[in-house]
Amino acid sequence: METINTPQQEQPRGFMQSTTARVIMTGFLTLALLIPLQYVKSLIWERQSLEQNVKQEIADQWGGSVYFYGPVLKVPYTSYTDTQVIDQVTKKVVVNRTATTQYAYFFPETLNADTQVKTEEKHRNNYKTTVFSSTMNFSGYYNTPDFAKGDIKPENVQWQKATILINTDNLKSIKDALNITLNGKTYAFEPVVQSDKSKTEALETPALALDLNTGRIKFNLRIGYNGTESISMVPIGKITSVKMQSNWPDPKFNGNFLPADKHIDEAKGFTATWKVSHLNRPFVQQYFGSLPNLNAYNLGTEFLIKNNEYQQNERAAKYGFLVIGLTFLIFFLIQTISKIYIHIFQYCMIGLALIMFYTLLISITEHSSFNFAYLISGTAVVSMITLYTRTVLKQQKLTLLIGASLSVLYTFIYVIIQLEDYALLAGSIGLFAILGAVMYFSRKIDWNPTH
Template identity: 50%
Template sequence: MENQSQQTEKTVSIFQSNTAKMMLVGFLALVLLIPLEFVKDLIRERSERKKEVVDEVAELWGKDILFYGPILKIPYKSFDEYNVTNPKSNITTIERKSSIKYAYFFPEKLNNKSNVKKNTSLKRGIYNNVVFTANMQFDGHFGKPNFEKLNIKSEDLLWNSASIVVKTTNLKSIKSDLNINLNNQKLNFESKSEEDTIYGTLESDKFDYHTLAKTDAIKFNFEMQYNGSKSIKFLPIGKTSKVSVDSDWDSPSFEGAFAANDTTKSITKKGFHADWKILDINRSFSQQHLDKIPNLNEYAFGVKLIETVDEYQQNERASKYGFLVIGLTFLVFFLIQSISKIGIHIFQYSMIGLALIMFYTLLISITEHSSFKLAYIIAGIAVITMITLYSTSILNNKKFATFIGLALSALYTFIYVIIQLESYALLVGSIGLFAILGAVMYFSRKIDWSSN
């Protein structure tokens, strides 16, 4: 009877030991990863929904702009010779068959000035969209075409059927009159249906090259207004290409085959300015082409208008620290329990853990209707207040409850700082975790882990 009592007492002491409690709390923390993953799935789902809405709006308003032109197009006659044998006389003769082909010439100088203004009024539901209106001005001149280099005889050229071609990815979002001035002669553009799936094609009225080119150069200028989204890019087809972009967007990403001029580039909270100057020696394609206009997308350059970190990215980054918050909060409660000998039931740990997870559902729901900063403050205050009041009742000690509230405030502030940082996020995070580890080691140094 005495042995059975000792065995029962020993069994109870094992499950009441600090080791068993720590293992149970650790297991609970792992279990809470399940609802935390559900919250992360919710954030991803909302983020995907935003992308769908943004793509839908971009389809209606206007997509990315990629501009390719203007290009001088001159038709010529091409002759093919065939051997034709008469079946009766068995005599073979040579016949010539003509067809119309085209030669394309890029400009000697191509200048562009673009003013890009964001549109903040286009909102679908709770989602904002990165859309803009681009006012683009072009000018420059074409040099004298060198047909000898292309092995085309002058008598085969159809000088009176010359035209100007412009290719762009965004025909339907052009919002201005389509015309071009060539040596002060105004020509209208018309859209052409072609097999090119990348670009839409605009071609001017036909003109007589000799009549228009009284000098060796044909000067041009024209304007276009676009509705676009996300990015605006150009192809440097001029022998000398100059592009200047001004915008009220404060978070540009300059990308493409050529970098903007560092000496004139500027980015402020009010917007940005960028200049490019590209010479023919900077890229490896010719100024004249036969039969078709080449695909030169690899030489595109320009600017992408971005949201540096949108609300869903910030929420996703915050949720990645969820397990750290749960683990450190449980650790604080466990240390208080071990030092003060106050009993905390596993159910009470569960309630605290669920309250910590509720922080992320509050954060994502409030963020969709306000800023991330305001949502973080509201969700943080709500959860910290709830856990602090709950701690007061279960610990029966205002001092411990106040310490928990301060510790949670410091932890959420620390995580918010990390989320906002970009270049120094890893450094600050590592230093912070090192400091937390040191604090845990300090407060746990006198705990007797062998006691019940």
């Protein structure tokens, strides 16, 4: 008897074995992996906090950021207050006059500042910050103080008690004794207590042995600072000219005024100049009663470390969701096209390997550079996933495709991290190309859950 073999029809698959179900499970796994990824970000923030603590310790010992506001000519004057009272005996109105000492503050007509800054990186444990030694040379002149604008009579001015005042935020950073020369006479500064309880600290000379009514008063002042990370000053001259030179290759110019001219050389450092007129600022040249807080109108430079390692780690972690999603997408397309089943547990192992990349990156970065850490961590994770894929897919071509795809993906993320100014453009173009590739390779996928 002849046996006839009839082809068996393919049994319909249940929903759990369908392509749609695999997409849903992979999507849920991707979202679940955001939890350990968030822990990685928390680890980066914790290490950043430790770094800030170390920077603060170094600043407390070496000297903090430098802020300079001066020199200001301070002249006391007598102010009278009349109060009318009724004499209880005569029943007549009597005027009581009370005398108090007030102060007038005069800014220079010209203020020239020449600042030389020598910077270096200071390391402690796994952390580093920028410290500097600076020499600031100031020169300029004052005109004869004009009290007429304050409606103050000449006989009420206490010329013999005039002083020079400097406000700063870090007396500890000053390296040497501080003197100022006025018309050939030298005066030493001493710390004083601020009467207005402001956060700034102050230095003041003793009474000036000068005739302030003789016209122009020339001054020269030299001050040395040890500091960390930044220098700023207030351009209080009617015409302020500032020149700053440093060996730091990556300055950040901040404050209310940007340099009029600058030249940056990565090998030699930078030179920057500012030119500020009284017409460019919202404050005047003299004040009566109290000296205003002008912190918001300063100019200066930050000596920050370019591409701080923890900032780069944080930026890399922000792309973690993209890396996990694209990696799973690559595996999903390969398994769908090649008809090879990949278990959800295997997806989970691959996802955890992707998370491990960031912990490796953080730990290695603390002992080397970010670039070296990224290379080692990326190579380790790509190699691990590629070898694991070899046992899952059991096809060398697909394994090589996975390895190449992951290498391109991590290279793409690295390029985005390095391109600070063009990161959005490069990322958008890259994602557009990836979307096009996914649309091309997924165009023939059967999404019917019964097939």
